[in-house]
Amino acid sequence: MAKVLAVNISEKKGVPKKAIEKGYFELNHGLCGDAHAGSWHRQVSLLGNESIEKIRKAGLLDVEVGRFAENITTEGIILHELPIGTKLRIGETVMEITQIGKECHGGGCAIKRTVGDCVMPREGVFAKVLKPGWVKAGDEIEIIKEE
Secondary structure, three states: OOEEEEEEEOOOOOOOOEEEOEEEEEOOOEEOOOOOOOOOOOOEEEEEHHHHHHHHHOOOOOOOOOOOOOOEEEEOOOHHHOOOOOEEEEOOEEEEEEEEOOOOHHHOOHHHHHHOOOOHHHHOEEEEEEEOEEEEOOOEEEEOOOO
16 A cells, blocks of 8 residues: 655755644645745655665665655655656545656755765656645555546
């Protein structure tokens, strides 16, 4: 079963996010109170724990959830293999994948400079909120099959 490991937030851009008990994801906006939320195609960022494990195996053992500035840390689903347009039911919300990967700022983040690699540019996924609601650690993630 795919599930949410953590919901993460930051008030400023360019800093790791901190895990919170639960977060409210607003329609066409993203996580309320998060610096990256807004009316654009990258309202919510998601990263699988499977991707984070790759960095741990590369030598950076103290990588915690939110370190890659992801709003939702997942487990049990390979997010970057899902096609753009895939709809996910996450907690009370419905989100649609709008982008896979991104360019790093200024030649790479601190993680890339430390271990020589970062998974977010290849395996991070971005989504927009189609149905608002609360998301918390432990919530199930379901791929919505189109009729």
